[in-house]
Amino acid sequence: MKKNEQNTAKNKNSSTRNIILTKSLELINCIGVVDFRIDSLASSLSLSPGNITYHFSRKEDICIVLWEKFLNKLDTYDIMFSQMLDLKQSFLILRSICRLIYDYRGVVMFRGGDIRTIVDDETDHRSFKKHIHPILSTIATWLQTNGYINESADGDKEIENTLQTLIVRWWINQAAIEQSGISSSLLVKETNRSTLLLLFSFYPLFTEKGIREFEEITERVKQNDMDI
Amino acid sequence: MKKEVKNKEILTSLKESGESTKQIILHKANEIINKAGMVDFRIDTLAASLGLSPGNITYHFPKKEDISNALWELCNREITAATEHYITPLLDVKQLFLFYRFLVGVFYKYKGIVCFRMGDLGVIHKGMNANRIFRNTAKEQFQQNTEYLIKNGYMNKINDPFLAEMTFLLQFMGIGWSINHAVSFYADKKLPKNKGKENEIIANKYAHVILRPLTPFLTEKGKEQLKGISSITQ
Numbered sequence: 001m002k003k004n005e006q007n008t009a010k011n012k013n014s015s016t017r018n019i020i021l022t023k024s025l026e027l028i029n030c031i032g033v034v035d036f037r038i039d040s041l042a043s044s045l046s047l048s049p050g051n052i053t054y055h056f057s058r059k060e061d062i063c064i065v066l067w068e069k070f071l072n073k074l075d076t077y078d079i080m081f082s083q084m085l086d087l088k089q090s091f092l093i094l095r096s097i098c099r100l101i102y103d104y105r106g107v108v109m110f111r112g113g114d115i116r117t118i119v120d121d122e123t124d125h126r127s128f129k130k131h132i133h134p135i136l137s138t139i140a141t142w143l144q145t146n147g148y149i150n151e152s153a154d155g156d157k158e159i160e161n162t163l164q165t166l167i168v169r170w171w172i173n174q175a176a177i178e179q180s181g182i183s184s185s186l187l188v189k190e191t192n193r194s195t196l197l198l199l200f201s202f203y204p205l206f207t208e209k210g211i212r213e214f215e216e217i218t219e220r221v222k223q224n225d226m227d228i
Numbered sequence: 229m230k231k232e233v234k235n236k237e238i239l240t241s242l243k244e245s246g247e248s249t250k251q252i253i254l255h256k257a258n259e260i261i262n263k264a265g266m267v268d269f270r271i272d273t274l275a276a277s278l279g280l281s282p283g284n285i286t287y288h289f290p291k292k293e294d295i296s297n298a299l300w301e302l303c304n305r306e307i308t309a310a311t312e313h314y315i316t317p318l319l320d321v322k323q324l325f326l327f328y329r330f331l332v333g334v335f336y337k338y339k340g341i342v343c344f345r346m347g348d349l350g351v352i353h354k355g356m357n358a359n360r361i362f363r364n365t366a367k368e369q370f371q372q373n374t375e376y377l378i379k380n381g382y383m384n385k386i387n388d389p390f391l392a393e394m395t396f397l398l399q400f401m402g403i404g405w406s407i408n409h410a411v412s413f414y415a416d417k418k419l420p421k422n423k424g425k426e427n428e429i430i431a432n433k434y435a436h437v438i439l440r441p442l443t444p445f446l447t448e449k450g451k452e453q454l455k456g457i458s459s460i461t462q
Contacts, residue, residue: 032350034267106349112408113347115340116265122415129412155458159436162409163402166437170405174397176352177359177404197401200394204443218390 017055019045021069024062028106033063036106067111067126070104074131078138085142087199087213093139095195097132098171102187105172112169128169136164140202148210149202160201167198192221250288252278254302257295261340266296269340300345303338304362307331311369319376321439321446321453328403328435333427335407342407363400370396382450383442395441402438410434432461 023045028036038059042049056062080093101108111117112128121127140160143149152160171194178190199214206214247255256278261269271292275282289295314327335342345351352359377383386392410430419426439454446454 029349032348032353034348035350109347109349109352112405112412113344113351114265114267115262115343115411116268118265118343118408118411119415122412127412127415156440159433159440162413162433162437163398163440166405166409167398167401170346170401170408173346173352173405174401176349177356177363197394197397200391201398201441204440222390 016051020052020055021062021065025066025104025107028063028066028110029104030106032106033059033110063107063110064126066104066107067121070100070107071126071128071131073100074135077135081138081142083142084146085139086146087143087148087210087217090139090143091195091199091217093135094168094198095191097135097168098191098195098198099187101169101172102191105176108169109173109176112173129165132165132168133161136161136168143202143210147207148213149205150207152205156204160205163201164198167194167201171197189224192224196221249284253285253288254295254298258299258338258340261296261299261344262338263340266292266340266344269295296341296344299338299341300358303334303341306334306337310334315369315373315376317376318380319373320380321377321382321450322457324373324377325435325439325454325457328438329431331403332406332434332438333431335403336410336427336430339407339411343411346404347408366400366403367396370399377442377450382447382453384445384447386445395445398441399438402434402441406434406437436461 020041024036024041027041027044036059038052039049041059042052045051056065074097077093077097080096082089108128111121140149144151171190175190175194196218199217202210203214253274257269257274260274260277264273269292271285271289272282274295275285278284289298310327310330314323314330316323345355374383374386378385386395410433414430419429436458443451443454
């Protein structure tokens with residue numbers, strides 16, 4: 001009986017933790033990390049601040065857990081690649097990544113916004129670039145193998161990688177500036193447009209085949225018809 | 229009493245450099261924010277670093293947001309001055325590269341503030357009007373740059389308005405977030421100890437990143453110029 005009671009307590013603890021994390025993400029996605037407060041979180045869950053700090057001593061601990069959840073989800077994308085990768089599939093994978101960034105936007109934006117946090121993430125091996133580089137690199141390799149893009153000149157590789165990482169990471173900040181907040185009704189339009197922007201970063205390297213497929217995808221995005 | 233005398237002596241010696249108290253505070257604040265970030269920046273830490281009391285600081289800047297706004301204003305003033313200097317009807321690819329290089333250099337000088345202003349969701353929301361003005365001003369500037377380059381034979385016109393918009397957005401994102409990227413990219417890499425050299429590496433790299441979206445639309449004359457720049461700077 002005692003063991004069952006212990007298990008129930010453990011489950012209750014982990015579900016309280018999850019509830020805290022879910023609500024935190026919801027709040028941070030509205031107001032950002034800087035204005036996020038433990039006491040506001042507590043009151044939104046009808047808990048005392050002590051209930052929160054029992055699980056997470058500081059708001060930074062909540063942010064780090066959410067950030068690591070995001071990075072772990074990003075790591076699952078490597079199973080989506082196949083040798084038949086074309087521009088359309090690249091578009092869909094990249095759009096899915098953009099959606100993931102949207103779902104964690106408050107945390108993602110902050111982690112890339114504060115200098116101390118950026119440096120700490122690099123030092124503690126939880127940087128965005130370490131997780132996104134393999135994905136972008138795989139996409140570029142398969143697109144080249146399958147004839148959609150040409151090989152880039154040696155000196156240009158780093159420039160292209162930088163531009164692509166920049167877009168995939170900071171499209172959400174750009175969208176936040178374009179719109180006054182990112183409502184769900186604008187989400188589809190913004191993620192489609194931003195994903196297209198990511199593909200457009202390959203434009204200097206496109207083959208004829210690449211240009212044709214890019215133009216087709218562009219037409220579908222313009223018409224907002226995304227069943228591709 | 230002793231502390232007051234000491235503070236007065238320190239301030240006097242700082243002012244001998246010709247800077248006003250406000251300028252001295254902003255200069256030091258920028259230095260601290262560039263290392264510690266805006267979130268961990270504190271008025272009392274700033275005061276202590278200058279041998280002042282927090283009251284001396286809040287007399288000029290009641291809250292740390294006022295310091296952030298003042299630094300952002302300084303940054304924008306330098307950008308405006310640079311634009312007037314670099315962008316003329318004689319614009320070519322080299323001059324545009326130098327302009328972007330200067331822009332990146334200025335943003336890097338204020339990197340703590342720049343990263344933060346363009347970073348946190350809440351901060352972006354609060355600065356929405358200023359951000360919109362920044363974006364719209366940038367768009368007008370890009371359009372003018374493009375017109376000059378086309379007129380001077382370095383670039384072809386981008387006939388598709390959708391492609392033209394995406395070209396602008398890529399450049400805007402390059403300018404807006406190259407500093408955030410640089411801080412992340414170079415966090416685990418060794419940069420030269422010489423600050424001038426460090427700035428040069430970052431400014432050259434990100435000027436190329438911002439120029440990159442224009443490359444499909446450059447004429448042969450434009451591509452030749454870009455090749456020449458790359459051979460020196462990459």
